[in-house]
Amino acid sequence: MATHTPWPGHWVADRLGIALTGDGLHGVLGLALRRNPKRAHLLVSNLLGKHVPQDPRAVHGAAYALGERVRELLGPDGTRDAVVLGYAETATGLGHSVADGIGGVPYLHSTRREVAGVTAGGGFQEEHSHATGHLLLPEDPALLSGSGPLVLVDDEFSTGQTILNTIRDLHGRHPRERYVVVALTDMRSAADRARLADFAAALGARVDVVALVAGAVTLPDGVLERGQALVAEHETPPPAPAAHYDVTHVDLEWPAGVPDGGRHGFLPEHAAALEAALPAMGARLAAALPPGARRVLVLGNEELMYAPLRLAGALQRHTDGVDVRFSTTTRSPVLAVDDPGYAIRSRIVFPAHDEPSDGPGDRYAYNVAGAGFDAVICVIDSVGETGPLYEPGGLLAQLAAHTGTLLLAVVPSYRPRPRLRDRLRSRLTTGTGSRPRQNGHTAPMSATSRPLPAPLRGPAFSSYAADEVGWLLKDLSEVELEAPTEEREEAIQSGGAHYAESLPVEYQPSPEYQELFRSALDGSAERIARAVGAVTELVLAERGPDAVLVSLARAGTPVGVLMRRWAKHTHGLDLPHYAVSIVRGRGIDRNALGWLAAEHGAANAVFVDGWTGKGAITRELADAVKDFDGEGVFDPDIAVLADPGGCVSTYGTRDDFLIPSACLNSTVSGLVSRTVLRADLTGPDEYHGAKFYRELAGSDVSGLFLDTVGAAFDRVGDGVAEDVKSLRSQDRSPTWAGWAAVERISEEYGIGDVNLVKPGVGETTRVLLRRVPWKILAQRGVGADLDHVRLLAQQRGVPVEEVDGLPYSCVGLIHPRFTRGATGTDGKAVDAK
Structure with missing residues (x-):
């Protein structure tokens, strides 16, 4: 005998007198109670993939069908210049899937996460939401400045006020003739519909509405107060997290260059690359499942909805007979009531684990506890893989209490390329605009200013191979710069000279000391290799395969070469590597930064050094790059092998151990001196200087150091994997x-x-x-x-x-x-x- 499943809205409707009217509404929506002072009820969609775990085919399919309707509405040529805009957080995946249905159009979603170095291209308020502010952060401003149709996608229209706010903001910046508004449910009143029509007429634009179902919600008087009283009466503590848990990391091998979502824009070429990669990623997830798993949840993370949705669909195609479900975490607080007539049966609560810019406080996952999942695959972006994710009360511990197998897949967070590139390239090659002086102050560029030179490379400058590193330095090899150590110290401490205005006499080690160096290298090669592997893996996970290594000459340069070799050896990646000068008290070489920004994009630069001391250079770098060209586009975090000073967040270890390259000077650093900054030697359109000690070639052990450490790469692979797992589970914030x-x-x-x-x-x-x-x-x-x-x-x-x-x-x-x-x-x- 068939059992009747109650509508998951009866509990609220019976107690508050809320009524939903409209064909098909009860099949799409349930009801729950918000913990929100502005609105008592929550319309809970079972096709959104947010609060209710659902078959990913149903979630993507419903939105895709809406996109097909939009394509039909716009006509054969109407989608040519169209752009789709989804709303954070609930509609990020919905909007992206609508874009799939339209086909061949770029997609962007609003965000509540501020991103350093990215200027907002718009913003608006969502008054009834728990978190009201929305930012628009397109990598390419042209996404919002075109004249083609703008398709706005949200999960529901209650009054339409959010749509009005958005169109008003964007139309004021870049007017266009047509807007299409898309939602799963349209619950506007007749007055709200008339208001939108009047708004469009006053704007002089056409606004169409496409919805899966339409209807109305009836709210009796006093519903807000009575709803708040019900919340207070039925509030129960969330279940406790697991005391101990294991989590298995699944390497997705996310396709290089594909954004994690639409926060900064997702273009048709990105869609093609993702479609091609999905089958293999689905197979990797399927291979990680425990034998006999019959019910699996793929759980996304707040705005990260589309990537886990598509991964869930790809997994489904590799798991015959397995019930695969998809949902995501949220920042919206909702009452949970374990009743079949209520849409939110359970909730888990955990602290936010994204960057602080995404907002502190509690986060939630609904209908996961008690749902009987044999495995949960938690999918997050790399920005969200922080210490709080792994802590005892964090998301993973909470999930582990409700499943037998917990897996974690990390999608690399996309970092936009700054739009400075073309402007900088023009400035550096035409002699117009302004040029930062060596001390960081800006002065007019003269008409005779020359383009910045290409990097110096070996064997003409340094004993490193040409592809190992490019030196953004001026060759001062023929200049006499050395001074006796005591004389230099007196001048430095008396204030009569800066340490970067001269060079110490190059130390020539005794045979006893050289033997000590070689013994130390042999004894520590595996430890160094392991630190190199760990820090490189962190960089690739957090910055992606477009990372450009920028070592701080010269102590950082051997480390940069080793990191480049690890990436090549382990992943087949040819990471560009350059060495630049930074001088305590004088800042970083801003001409070198300009060249890097023009050639590779400042956002891709990853600064590299050997180790930290007290953190003076870390602070110097942060101050030097934060206002570069008026925009904070360089990430000042330094990747180091060892961080005993607790000054950075990207490191191989925080142990203070011997890195043999510290034992020597130029003879372990490609025969290059420390850098020099002196006004009579390096002009405003030149890099900081350095010398190449060709005459010391007989004592050079630069290649020996690199080759000895590189030979240990294969032996430390398992250890690197353990270290990276451990580092990812720690709070790596600087402690100073x-x-x-x-x-x-x-x-x-x-x-x-x-x-x-x-x-x-x-x-x-x-x-x-x-x-x-x-x-x-x-x-x-x-x-x-x-x-x-x-x-x-x-x-x-x-x-x-x-x-x-x-x-x-x-x-x-x-x-x-x-x-x-x-x-x-x-x-x-x-x-x-």
């Missing part, structure tokens, strides 16, 4: 613990200048090679990682003091009272008192 430690040490030792405290094994080595050290603080018990430090200290007569409580392996202290007369014959600074 190193800076706090440096301030404490500066005060404790009476130095009074944090620039004279050089924390970490890398910075300490630099002090011993290039400055006049006072003493070395070594963490008690650190062994072989400091062998070379102890040897250098012994050779220079510098005491090594073992201490407890350092966050680093060691710290180098430069003498705070240095004068030329206050040094011994070995160059060691002594107290001048």
